[in-house]
Amino acid sequence: MATADWQIDVLDLAGYLKRLGTPAREPGRVALAEIHERHVRAFTFDNIDVLLDQHPGVSLDAVQEKFVGRGRGGYCFEHSTIFAAALERLGYQVRRHLGRVGDPDTGSQQSRTHMVVEVVLDGQRLLCDPGFGMSLLRPIPMVDDAEDDYLPGWRYRLRRTDRATWTMYRMGEDGWEATHTTDELEVRPVDVVMGHHYTSTYPGSHFTTGLILARHLPGRHVTVTHQSLTIRTPAQPTDHRPLREGDIDEWLSKLDVPLSSDERTRLVGKVRELADA
Numbered sequence: 001m002a003t004a005d006w007q008i009d010v011l012d013l014a015g016y017l018k019r020l021g022t023p024a025r026e027p028g029r030v031a032l033a034e035i036h037e038r039h040v041r042a043f044t045f046d047n048i049d050v051l052l053d054q055h056p057g058v059s060l061d062a063v064q065e066k067f068v069g070r071g072r073g074g075y076c077f078e079h080s081t082i083f084a085a086a087l088e089r090l091g092y093q094v095r096r097h098l099g100r101v102g103d104p105d106t107g108s109q110q111s112r113t114h115m116v117v118e119v120v121l122d123g124q125r126l127l128c129d130p131g132f133g134m135s136l137l138r139p140i141p142m143v144d145d146a147e148d149d150y151l152p153g154w155r156y157r158l159r160r161t162d163r164a165t166w167t168m169y170r171m172g173e174d175g176w177e178a179t180h181t182t183d184e185l186e187v188r189p190v191d192v193v194m195g196h197h198y199t200s201t202y203p204g205s206h207f208t209t210g211l212i213l214a215r216h217l218p219g220r221h222v223t224v225t226h227q228s229l230t231i232r233t234p235a236q237p238t239d240h241r242p243l244r245e246g247d248i249d250e251w252l253s254k255l256d257v258p259l260s261s262d263e264r265t266r267l268v269g270k271v272r273e274l275a276d277a
Contacts, residue, residue: 079131153235
């Protein structure tokens with residue numbers, strides 16, 4: 001897929017890197033790891049605009065306006081779109097992939113509605129996953145049974161399922177949990193548009209039927225839904241409890257989600273509506 005098809009020239013690379021708090025560096029493993037982690041920590045994973053029926057789409061200019069212009073986050077199509085564009089502008093060799101969320105062994109997988117980014121660097125393939133609810137903080141080698149334990153107590157494993165798919169696992173309290181499976185089919189911009197259209201409009205999509213808001217904070221990862229609050233701390237038991245009145249407003253502030261007063265009011269009302277349904 002030609003770089004021009006992804007319109008990476010429209011990216012405000014300086015503005016993006018400013019949001020991350022890092023300068024442009026020559027391509028390399030250390031620089032890539034830094035960009036990946038800073039991206040994941042800088043932007044929330046959320047479906048807020050879907051719930052508010054105001055999603056601007058997944059073109060690079062629309063994503064840039066949200067992420068660079070407002071400091072907002074989004075979900076995988078947005079994260080991976082801007083992340084891949086930035087890497088290409090910095091000189092990395094990039095491939096975009098789509099995948100299915102869920103466990104292939106239990107039949108719980110969804111359609112191809114997850115997006116990741118592969119980087120080929122010094123002859124090694126690396127999987128970047130900046131737009132998952134509890135994302136990897138750093139790239140993981142695309143080698144069968146590769147493991148990442150960058151943060152002690154949070155382990156990830158990548159396994160080659162067959163000749164054309166890769167399954168990501170995260171170590172949970174009950175052992176390894178499959179999170180998503182990525183294929184190696186060619187991805188075109190229209191595929192991302194179609195995936196986004198499904199996840200943001202289909203009545204059965206979990207992005208249209210409930211809130212998900214997540215962010216890596218120093219020393220912990222927080223996930224807020226319309227039903228629950230989950231705080232994960234490396235090597236510690238997970239703190240999971242039902243959402244209480246006032247929690248949404250509190251965590252929008254704690255997670256530093258830059259919403260307008262109108263957006264915030266509408267979101268709190270929408271969450272209350274979903275919780276009562």
